[in-house]
Amino acid sequence: MAAPTLPSGLLLAYYGDDFTGSTDVLEAFTAAGVPTVLFLQTPDAAALARFPQARCVGLAGTSRGRDPAWMQVHLRPALQALAGLGAPLLQYKVCSTFDSSPGTGSIGCAIDIGVPLMPGRWSPMVVGAPRLGRYQAFGNLFAVADGQGWRLDRHPTMSRHPVTPMAEADLRRHLGAQTGRPRALVDFTQLQAGHGAQALAQCLQDSSTPPVVLIDVLDEQTLAEAGRLVWEQRGAGVFTASSSGLQYALAAWWRAQGLLPAAAPLPAARPAGRIAAVSGSCSPATARQIDQAEADGFALLRIDLARALGTGAQAELVRVLDAACAALDRGTSPLLYTARGPDDPAVQAFDATAASAGLSRAQAAQRTGELLATLVRALLERVPALRRIAVAGGDSSGEVAAALGITALTVAAGLAPGAPLCRAWSAVPARDGLEIVLKGGQMGGADFFARVRDGALHPAAG
Structure with a gap:
């Protein structure tokens, strides 16, 4: 029997809501053995041809600091161009501390733009990323600072962020101020029991329009199960607003299925002398x-x-x-x-x-x-x-x-x-x-x- 393989071509295309977050995804997939390139402008055919081995293509953006009117003008064509590349997963990459508000960096606005661009019946959302000290439990986001975990609305930085302070840790409620799209949750107890697909089916049964389905991530087991749920339930293609937790989750599941080699460290940086x-x-x-x-x-x-x-x-x-x-x-x-x-x-x-x-x-x-x-x-x-x-x-x-x-x-x-x-x-x-x-x-x-x-x-x- 032939060894399992990933489908040919691009696996994922993403728009990063800021440049640092865009390189976060670049690192996560590259380290997992998924060749990735990040463009700073929407790539044309000639630009893409320089990177024939790429399985993931990103576009670094600035939407995290922009209002919905800007997003309609600038984000919409960017996501349309990325959707045209034909990858089964189209991602709007968000910060793992969910920096956003109705007026600035609205993740809800990005979701409303992106979901119609893909044929999927749902829009998965993976935000937790244990490697970065980010955890989601029962829809609530937690982040580690100085070795201590904080619920995000009590986090020493995010609770007093100068532009997008986090006053609500339940991401369903936080997102509800930004979009009227239905929001649902597959929680970590369902993932741990191996019932993620059944929980998702219930979410879809309860919604007449593609819902945003948040997926808890607490540890390596739930991380891989989140990756499994997204990949196995991608259908003809889905749009997802997620942090680099999505990349870590997909890589964990693909590796567990033998679709990726064992994790290997990135090359060590050589000294520069002066920077x-x-x-x-x-x-x-x-x-x-x-x-x-x-x-x-x-x-x-x-x-x-x-x-x-x-x-x-x-x-x-x-x-x-x-x-x-x-x-x-x-x-x-x-x-x-x-x-x-x-x-x-x-x-x-x-x-x-x-x-x-x-x-x-x-x-x-x-x-x-x-x-x-x-x-x-x-x-x-x-x-x-x-x-x-x-x-x-x-x-x-x-x-x-x-x-x-x-x-x-x-x-x-x-x-x-x-x-x-x-x-x-x-x-x-x-x-x-x-x-x-x-x-x-x-x-x-x-x-x-x-x-x-x-x-x-x-x-x-x-």
């Missing part, structure tokens, strides 16, 4: 990483937002750029940052700073990302030997990657769960082959920046 890092993140995790980077020998350079967003923008850019170049000349890695955690005075005064510059909060946030992108591009132009950069913050990552003329990303090596070292593909020779790490606010340990710089030589990377 440049920028941070637009205000999460407590990134603040600790900045603190540790200072102890690890980085040259910390704070960007004065009041000057950068006001009439002193050019002078501030020149000041920071000169200081960063001087650090690199000394053989030191610069880390340019806008804030050190949610209690940083720059964060507390951000609305006032924006108003003083005649900007809305959203405009000021975008301008900040553009400033970081300008700085990175100028650094690479002034120091051509610089070949590795790190960017912290989802919005910042998008601005930086777009400004560098990068066409696509593939995984080069592992560094921290959800934040791999990527290889940039570009038509610009100076950018092609650039190594880049895009890190979400919650990702990585305290020594993250040193790991990016030192690779496998860093003690914690062993």
